[in-house]
Amino acid sequence: MSLKRQSEPFGIRCAYATLNDNPFLAGDENSLIFESDGLVVIDQGLIHAAGHYNSLRPLFPELEIVQYQNALLVPGFIDTHVHYPQLPMIGSCGEQLIDWLTRYTFETEQRFCDIGYARRVADHFLDACLDAGTTTAAVYCTVHPESVDAFFAASLERGLRMLAGKVLMDRNAPAALLDTAQTGYDQSEQLIRRWHGQHRLSYAITPRFAPTSTPAQLEAAGALRSAYPDVLVQTHLSENPQEVAWVKSLFPERRHYLDVYAHYGLTGPRCIFGHALHLCESEWRMLSDSGSSIAHCPTSNAFLGSGLFDLETARSCQPNMRLGLATDVGAGTTLSMLKTMGAAYNVAQLRGNALSPVKAFHMATYGAAQALHLEERIGRIAAGLEADLVILDLQATPVIEQRMAQCSDIADTLFVQMILGDERSVRAVYSAGKSVKPAV
Ligand SMILES: [Zn+2]
Known part of the structure; x- marks a missing residue:
């Protein structure tokens, strides 16, 4: 794989948008920063500075600039x-959770005892994530330690x-x-010692x-x-x-599903927690009070066909809930977080609420970083954070291009991208300042 490295420091001149607060608390307009000419x-893999081009450029007169238009x-x-x-x-037909796990997932996962196979899938997966503009993910491997070694080696x-x-x-x-x-x-402890905190x-x-998992394993x-x-x-x-x-039926002595995890210190x-669809009031309170x-x-x-996530209840019990969007491939049908934002909008509509594009954008960037306790490192465009960045092509398809011509503001722009965009919208990707999807 060949990676193009821009000699650092360098600058990217482009319109940019980022959250700097939680829109569920502070409101959309107070949370979103937009620079039309940013x-x-x-420098050294980090965002050294970000702002309006005309204000910032004189401070860095020698800086090499990469520019993206539209x-x-x-x-x-x-x-x-x-x-x-x-x-x-991905895309295996016709079952609900338990049958789907048995019929497809457990069959597929058995192949990951072979580290060579695991590495090929990990390479394919990471390239597909980068194609979609995803630079960080919380990933389940299989029961085999080899599947983790393969994934981390490919990520490294x-x-x-x-x-x-x-x-x-x-x-x-x-x-x-x-x-x-x-x-x-x-095995988990050995993997923690081998990989946790490495790079x-x-x-x-x-x-x-x-x-x-048996009670002993939990x-x-x-x-x-x-x-x-x-x-x-x-x-x-x-x-x-x-x-x-x-x-x-497996844990009759516990009050509810979440209480099983709480009982074992989890x-x-x-x-x-992935999904959280069919929760009772006590579970919502426990999630909120515990800071999960x-x-x-x-x-x-x-x-x-699992159900419709209740974002309103999640936010009403804790506006500051650490909550991110996720694809859950292979039950999820895409690795694109743009399409996932659009799907979250559809789910909210089916529950009678319209999810604003700023809030959806939050849950795929800053809010997702908070959910993983990584907000000090990634998720925003701000000085000191790691330079994991995506360039969205605002004219990726003819349909998007004609719709963008009608766009009045940044919220509308984000909405068009999350409803109509996908991998085709991702023009370039930088990870720690390094181009990992070819820049133009
Ligand atoms: Zn899952």
Whole structure:
């Protein structure tokens, strides 16, 4: 793979948009920064300065400039929940969650004991993420430690900020996909020591979901979290009514699904839950009070017929909830966060609410960084943050081009991109200031 490195420092001249506050709290207009003629100065992989071109340029008279026209520079997109091993089976027809897992997912995941195969899929997955403008993702691997080694090695080679973990699963799956409470703990710990904090990589403790872990394994996962408190925990919560009933039968002594995780010390800051669709009032309160994060996966929830995420309730119980959007491929139907923003809009409409483009944009950038506790490093265009940036082509297709001609303001521009845009809209991608998708 050949990567073009701009000699640093250098500047990107382009219109840009970024959040600098939470629009669910501060309102859309107070949260969005838009520069119609912006300059972003990049040095040593970081954003050194950002502002209006005419104000900033005199401070850097020698600076080499790359210019993009008919384009919008935004922070690299962040996918808060995705399964890289499921990319080969994306778009598998006709089942809901439990049958879909059994029929397609568990079959596919068995191939990842082969590190060569895992590496090929990881390479394909990361290239597809970058094509879509996604520069960071919280990634589920498989039960095999090799699947994590392959993924992190591929991420390291590209210099990406990525989070990932070995799935913990010691029951209710094919024998070839099971570990034990002890081996799951030991393998996860070895992977944490090998990869966590190396360059821009972070480990995530990853029990798949309550039904595929025994109480002993959940207890071990909680012990691992206590031993490594700066490591993220990621799992699934309340995706499908049949799954919720299953959890109730497996853990009859617990008050509800989330209480299972709480009991084993798997709620709180740095714990991120995918889906969270069928929650009772007590679960919403527990999510909010514990400071846990949510990954909202709208295309996946539609594809598997799982349900409609209740963003209004999430925000009413905690306006500052750490909440990001996610593709959840392979149940999700796209790696494009633009399309995922559009799908979140559709879900909100089906619940009777219109999601503003600024809020959707927040949940794919700054809000997603907050959900992963990475807001000090990525998610915005601001001095000191890592230069993970995407150049959106505002005329990517004839339909978009004619619609953009009618656009009156930046909110409308963002809306057109999230409703009509996809991988074709991504003209260039920078990761830590390095071009990882060819610049023009
Ligand atoms: Zn998932």
